Amino acid sequence: MAGSSFGDDTSVSGTLAIIEEQGSSPSAPAAGAGGILFTKSDGKLYWISDDVSEVEISAGGGGDNEFSLVERGFTYTHTSNTYFRTLPGSAGGIGQWTTAEVGSTTNATDTITIDFQIAGASGAAFIAPAACTITGLKGYVKCGSGADIITARLYKCTGTDNTSGTSDAMTATQINAGVAISAATNGNCFTFSETISSNNALSAGESLLLAFSADGTSTQKNYFTITILGAWS
Numbered sequence: 372m373a374g375s376s377f378g379d380d381t382s383v384s385g386t387l388a389i390i391e392e393q394g395s396s397p398s399a400p401a402a403g404a405g406g407i408l409f410t411k412s413d414g415k416l417y418w419i420s421d422d423v424s425e426v427e428i429s430a431g432g433g434g435d436n437e438f439s440l441v442e443r444g445f446t447y448t449h450t451s452n453t454y455f456r457t458l459p460g461s462a463g464g465i466g467q468w469t470t471a472e473v474g475s476t477t478n479a480t481d482t483i484t485i486d487f488q489i490a491g492a493s494g495a496a497f498i499a500p501a502a503c504t505i506t507g508l509k510g511y512v513k514c515g516s517g518a519d520i521i522t523a524r525l526y527k528c529t530g531t532d533n534t535s536g537t538s539d540a541m542t543a544t545q546i547n548a549g550v551a552i553s554a555a556t557n558g559n560c561f562t563f564s565e566t567i568s569s570n571n572a573l574s575a576g577e578s579l580l581l582a583f584s585a586d587g588t589s590t591q592k593n594y595f596t597i598t599i600l601g602a603w604s
Contacts, residue, residue, distance in 0.1 A: 389416075396425050396568060411568070425566045427506065427602065436602050437483050437506075440497050440579075448585035450520050451475075453483055455494040455582045468583055469544040470494065475584040476524065478547045479570040483526070485543050488536030490528050490578040497579040498530075502604035503581065505546060505571045511566045517591030518536060522551040525561070525599070527573055527578040543580060546571050555591070572604070582596040 393409050399419050400407060416429035429599030446468035448455050455470045468491060472485045491498065510523055527545040550565035573579060581597065 375465050380421050385567055386516035393598050396566075397570075399424075413569070417568070418452040424564070427504075427570060428566070428602045438503075438601050438603070440601070441596065442496055445515075445592055445594045446521070446583045447592055448519060448583050449590055450519070450585050450587055453490050453524070453582050454498075455485065455580060457493065457548065458563065465595050468581070470546070470595050472539075472582075478552060479545055479548055481545045482542050483583060484547075485528070485540045486536060487531060487534045487538050489543070489580060490530035490541060492536060494580045494582075495578040496581050496599060498571040499579070502573050503573050505567055505601045507564070507566045507600040507601060508547070508550065508597055509562075509600070510550070510564050510595055511560060512552050513594040514552070514557055515594070516557050517587065518557075519557050519585040519587035519591050520551050521583050521585050521591070521593055522549045523597060524549045524584065525594075526582060527572045527577050528542050528580065530576050539540070551586075566590045573601075 389410050393411050397407050397409060397419065399421050402421040404421070406418055406423065409417055411417065415427050417425055418428050419425040430576050444467055448454055452473055453475045454468045455472060457467045457469045460554035470489065472483060474483055499544055505525060506527065508523065512521065523546045524545055527546050528541055528543040547567045550563045552561035552563055554561065583593065
């Protein structure tokens with residue numbers, strides 16, 4: 372390895388080996404301190420810097436490989452439930468995340484039992500036409516009355532043909548750590564962002580679901596727009 376006449380600090384003749392996989396994502400370096408190139412146990416190549424959130428670059432660096440989904444509406448939240456999108460034609464219609472499923476999850480790979488209809492007709496943000504990964508989400512929330520911190524979570528599940536929609540027997544698996552607003556002030560707007568780099572694969576035919584939970588007992592209406600980011604495998 373040596374510098375070049377073009378002012379590069381380092382050049383490589385041949386191949387460059389990264390000889391150790393990272394068990395978790397490294398912290399981003401400070402502003403102006405460059406970035407970090409690394410690999411993890413999935414064998415993929417990643418980049419992170421102060422200006423760029425962790426991104427997988429081994430799939431080709433973007434373009435046609437990437438996709439995004441936008442969800443917007445409002446949700447009522449309560450600490451004992453997780454709220455999924457309401458069935459079209461129900462009270463409030465498709466723009467509300469008011470279908471309450473008892474219980475909540477905390478970590479990626481945790482599971483919750485939901486109605487079968489949430490996998491498609493009601494709650495699905497996306498049914499994967501081919502294998503893909505979900506790489507992140509970014510959100511903007513306006514809080515209503517109440518003072519509860521709400522958390523956005525993504526789940527995956529697989530629908531079953533010719534099954535009662537209200538049969539409460541489908542397992543949905545959380546795929547992200549969950550991202551919460553920083554505070555809860557009536558009428559104030561908050562942003563949040565999360566990079567998802569593990570437990571995030573969808574197989575063809577699997578449904579992706581967006582849901583919300585809260586840390587308090589208020590029935591709080593929250594308006595939101597969320598972009599879900601992904602990449603084709």
